[in-house]
Amino acid sequence: MSSDVLHGTPEVIEKGTGGFAAEARQRHLTNFSGFGPPDLVCISKHWRGVVGKGVTQGYFHFVRGIKAENTASISTYLGRLIKHGLEGASWYSGGGYKIVSAACRSYNSFSKCDIVVKVDVPGSVSSIALFPDGHEEETSELIWKEAFVCSVLRASEGVGEYPLYPCLVVFQPLDSLLDEKNFLVAASEIISRWPLVGSGRPGLVFGDNPSAVTPATCLVAEALFRYFAQDSRFEQAQKFFEIEVGGKDVELKYFACRALKELGNFSSARSLIDTVVQECPSSSAALVMSSQLYLETGQLDAAFIEAKKAVQVNEKDTLAWIHLANLYVEKGDLVESLIALNAAIMEPPALDPFLRELLPARKRMTKPLPNTSGGTDIIRVLAKRLHEERIGPATGVDESLAELSATLMTDPEKQAYQVLVKALNKFGWDEILNARSDAFIMEADISHLSEEQETSTEQVHETDEEKKQEAASSSHEHAESSVDSVAYSSPETKYSEVHSSPGKDPSSSAEANGTEGQTENVAAKENQVQENDFSSVKEDKVREVGGSSEQRILKNKQMSLEVYSSRGHKKKMCTPWLDFLVNNMYEDLRALAIWQAEDEQMAQNLRNTSGTSTSNTSAQTNQASSSALNNQNATSSQTSQRQNGDSHISQSLDAEQIAKQTKRPPVDWLRRGELARRIQRSSDAERAFRIAIILSSKNAGAEKSATVSPWLSLLEMYAEDGFASEALVAADAVWNFMDSHADRVSTSSFTPPVPAVRRAIFKLVHKHGLHKIREQVMDKRITINRHRIQSVLLDAVEWKVSGYDR
Structure with a gap:
């Protein structure tokens, strides 16, 4: 007798005879963007008891990496599932299951259809192209070329990982250079159809x-x-x-x-x-x-x-x-x-209604026996773990770090944010706010115009002086509550100033130089500019224009305002997405300020405990930080060096010392590391990630402890900066985690490398050359599994990574 568990492959159990996932996919076929979701595999299994007719039950899982070159390539995967069969049932089972059919749906983003390959047991295979309106066509040579290109690019782009599709199984679609040659030939032959997939530039x-x-x-x-x-x-x-x-x-x-x-x-x-x-x-x-x-x-x-x-x-x-x-x-x-x-135009983030509809079904899933997946689970295991670590435990975490809005930015917004970060490190936070005030009118500052113009159908009069005063007062309140208002108090840190330039010690600056007064002056200047903006509102009549209500209101706003910058240019409305980025920077700087205050308190506690030696070290560090801040307005080359080298958090304490004193969980330090990376504080990011690793090692049994996430972040940082030995140690740590949590191929003593490890080592080869990386791998001063790393270096030679020949 056989159970309903597919050998080595987890599945979602559907209600009744199944069909829910396939029907949902068909409904959302027109909503798929890019290269579409992973391939959907639906399997029907028949239960036959000792007595009775039995019932048919539906199951499904997702696959990425099937080489959808033709009907045979997809049916080979389905045939392998059927051949491996179902796991054995318990001895007391009153019946057993058998597979009666299997179907795979692979999305073709060129023709906007699903390629459906179905295998019935025993003996029949069929394939069709199924379009959103439900009509079917025979699969042509062109459709298979398109499907092949889509399947490889889906795997390359990491589709299905973030967010994670349920029961995702992952393969490497191109096993050899010959496979890659066939893929590139197919892509070049359909070049005229590339634009059908959509734009690659936001x-x-x-x-x-x-x-x-x-x-x-x-x-x-x-x-x-x-x-x-x-x-x-x-x-x-x-x-x-x-x-x-x-x-x-x-x-x-x-x-x-x-x-x-x-x-x-x-x-x-x-x-x-x-x-x-x-x-x-x-x-x-x-x-x-x-x-x-x-x-x-x-x-x-x-x-x-x-x-x-x-x-x-x-x-x-x-x-x-x-x-x-x-x-x-x-x-x-x-x-x-x-x-x-x-x-710039910023598109809203894309949603996935298909995945959202499937998520409730995850509650009922099969669980294959361990060590049976043959390495196809490494992506699923890693993605799930990263998600759990970033969520962290239910209690004891800093919610302000968990709710930083910058973590929600899209890729184009991240690129724009890096421009703001560059400006932050070059000019300072005050200058960014002053420049924004000089360049733009804020939506909230003139929001009252919308209400007045919506209630008027013919004319709008702006002659009441009390309305102007009320508008200016409203603008003043907005300035105090928006990102321009940077004075705040924190009961945890007694820290009340982040309006200063990044890296400045606001608490000491406030005591010595009265920074709070400076902040109030900046806010007052901004409010004065905003009041001048409202005083320039035209008092003559404004005629209505045609079009929709929203278009009319927006146009009337712009026509009713004649506000000029210090350069004599007419101010424009600040787009919501840019205001969102500035607000993100304010939140990041506030979190950075709290972090700095905590470090200073820890350093002070250590000085009180350790005596003069630590005090001298701290004094030298503070002197170095002060020197860096005095050069805040230096040339751009000096600024770049400061970004890459100096820290804006007190470095008098190393990771070990902080890990002994901190009461924060590892996930807080993981989020602080990501914050520091986002605002280009590499040394602070490295230290935060190492603190998270130390804390996680002390709580190895704790659920969702940040174990692999900080190592992956360090791996990316070291590989990008070309630190070979440090990157190899980080890669080995990630690989150790995968060896202990994921299945491996039966013929191998270790799991396959996850893409992040493989790509990081390839990047090192590109930067330093294969010969030097081999020397680093054999260096006795670092403790790593050299056999595993060498297998990736052999791949670098086979696939001719840049630098493999030097």
């Missing part, structure tokens, strides 16, 4: 007048470049985009320029991008790349010319506006930088 297709998507600006091209870049295979990327597809569309050579830039070959990249710009003068992507190359070589004026051309030829290109804002920060013009950011 802002182009958002709004009422979307820009035309070309092969170079589509998601497929971006995903193909990331396919090479995430494994540091830039030579292959250059060859593919310059030779194999660049001849069909010249603009695609832009990606070859990106590869050359990553390889440090700026002269070849400049020559190639000049050709692309000459033949495609309306390509904003190519113009931005040209500007970036000028910036890399120190030609700021030329970079500005190209960046301004980019936003002129395509004002919807969000990345072009972000790059222009970054150039203005380099130039030292913060106001213009904010204006450029404000012009």
